[in-house]
Amino acid sequence: MFNQELDSNPAPQDQQSPDQHSAWVHQNSTYGSPQPPQQMTDSKCFWKVLLAVLLTAVICITFTFAGTYIFFRSRETRAAAARNSQNDLGIVLDSDQTQLPTEGKNDPGATDESSTPSSKNDKETFGLTFERTPENTEALDKLAQIWQLLQDFYYQDYTDAEMIALMSEGLINNMGSRYTFYLSPEQRQQDKEGMSGEYSGIGAIVQMTDEGAYIITRLVDDAPAMQAGLLPGDVFVAVGDKQVKDYKGVESLASAVRGKEGTRIKIEIYRPSTDENLTFEVERKKITTANLSYKMLDNKIGYIYVAEFTGHVAENFEKALKDLLQRDMRGLVIDMRNxxxxxxxxxxxxxxxxxxxxxxxxxxxxMNGEMIEEKWETEDGVLVPKDMPISVVLNEYSASASELFSGALQDLGRAKVVGVQSFGKGVGTRTWELTDGSAVQITNFEYFLPQGENIQDKGITPDFVVELPESVKNKQISQLTLKEDTQLSKAIELVAK
Structure with a gap:
């Protein structure tokens, strides 16, 4: 439709004789009237010739302008028809509007106050408005062509609302940051349940690598995944009948693994330690995760394992510190592995x-379209004595808030870091819930440690690099003996001095 030729050829017209303007002088009068004198005839011929030339010129000019007007008007009409089509995308270029409306809590840039009846089908339309620029015009023209081709030729039928929903998901999922994505209402609910520490699933904590692999980093003690025989380090291959390459992020995979309590899910994994693929059928159960655990080790060394920064973890951390201090703690190890x-x-x-x-x-x-810079500061609420030695243990799956925590202590000289290079997530996200219960998570800021470094894709470099023996890397951290756990042993050594 965009390349349709305009049929602008005029209909055939009667042809005039080349000398029609002077033909009468050659005709004999039927009444026998005498012919006019030659001089008079020549004079009349001159004026008639001049008049004919002028009329011809006027007619030619008129037809030229009329044809041009019809051609361009036809193009405008076809463009307007495309815009007014009920199957077309309701995106409007507005030369007067230079910025998007910001009133709508969940849909900035969307407006329906300017809804007007379509001149073609008398249906109300609304859309997004953009500043009229050559770049926007070209991009929207391309989008309109794709939209129309899909509506005309795609083998399955989609409503406008369904296609707009696909565009919304595609936009958020293709912004270039793997931490920016769309959550369906079901995924959003599961996300909130996970942050609360209670959900129905199998009890496997998963991270996605830079290569897009989904690796089990930790198992909840005595949960179905551990009971079925899954191990840390196992790599997901398929969930049910769906290959993991078809999942768009950890939340999408987690949504498939979680489900109604008592139902079963088939999981295929690859186990690097034995170089084999294994299949498990696991029953989903209610999972209650503890975000923190602690104990007193020998020589009055306090040990706190922080599993995740979910709700109330700071409150639990405070309680653990107070209890350990009351028991005469002399050194502190904070474990943030996985x-x-x-x-x-x-x-x-x-x-x-x-x-x-x-x-x-x-x-x-x-934030709200403006660049921001903000300082995050601690308050003077210290519980741990300033002269008490502290060490923090990290591994390759320690990410985000755990890197901020350990990096701040390291930069300010308050703790030594032991283990291996951490994951390297130096950006933060915010999540906005939409009106239908779905949500979008958006990479919103990058953070810098006290000495000014951003650790995105780099991670925290330990003060003491210590690897776990290969023979125990697939073991749950909580199941390692102190002899096997070379990282924890080094951390204890540093604070026991």
């Missing part, structure tokens, strides 16, 4: 109990 992060507020509150008032991070990002 901690994938979580709530930044909880992280800063935990630092409050260890640090004096300090700037622990500077964030730079965007």
């Amino acid at each position: 901690n994938g992060g979580g709530l930044a507020d909880e992280c800063i509150k935990m630092l409050d109990y260890i640090l004096d008032a300090h700037v622990v991070s500077v964030i730079k990002g965007r």
Whole structure:
């Protein structure tokens, strides 16, 4: 339709004789009237010739302008018809509007106040408005062509609403950050349940690598995954009949693994330690995760394992510190291995109990269309004595808030870091819930540690690099003996001095 030729050839017209303007002088009068004198005839011929030339010129000019007008008007009419088509995308270029409306809580840039009846089908339309620029015009023209081709030729039928929904999901999922994605209402609900520490699933904590692999980093003690024989380090191959390459992020995979309590799910994994694929059928059960556990080790060394920065973890951290201090703790080991992060507020509150008032991070990002820079600071609520030695243990699956926590302590000279290079997530996200219960998570800022470094794709470099023996890398951390756990042994050694 966009390349249709315009049929502008005029209909055939009667042809005039080349000398029709002077033909009468050659005719004999039927009444026998005498012919006019030659001089008079020549004079009349001159004026008639001149008049004919002028009329011909006027007619030619008129037809030229009329044809041009019809041609361009036809193009405008066809473009307008395309815009007014009920199957067309309701996106409007507005030369007067230079910025998007910001009133709508969940759909900035969308407006229906300017809805007007379509001149073609008398149906109300609305759309997004953009500044009229050559770039926007070209991009929207391309989108309109794709839209129309899909509506005309795709082998399955989609409504406008369904196609707009697909566009929304495609837009958010293709912004270039793997931490920016769309959550369906079901996924959003499961996400909130996970952050609360209670959900129905199998009890396997999963992270996605840079290569797109989904690796089990931790198992909830005595949960179905552990009972079925899954191990840390196992790599997901398929969930049910769906290959993992078809999942768009950890939340999408987690949504498939979780489900109604008592139902079963088939999971295929690849186990690197034995170089084999294995299939498990696991029953889903109610999972209650503890975000923190602690104990007193020999020589009055306090040990706190922080599994994730979910709700109330700072409160639990405070309780653990107070209990250990009452039991005469003399050194502290904080274990953040396999901690994938979580709530930044909880992280800063935990630092409050260890640090004096300090700037622990500077964030730079965007909020409401404006670039922002903000300092995150601890308050003076220290519980741990300033002279008490502290060590933090990290591994390759320690990410995000756990890196902010350990990096701040390292930069400010308050703790030594032991283990291996951490994951390297130096950006933060915010999640907005939409009106239908779905949500979008958006990479919103990057954070910088006290010495000014952003650790995105780099991670935290330990003060003491210590690897676990290959023979125990697939073991649950909680199941390692102190002899097997070379990383924890080094951390204890540092604070026992």
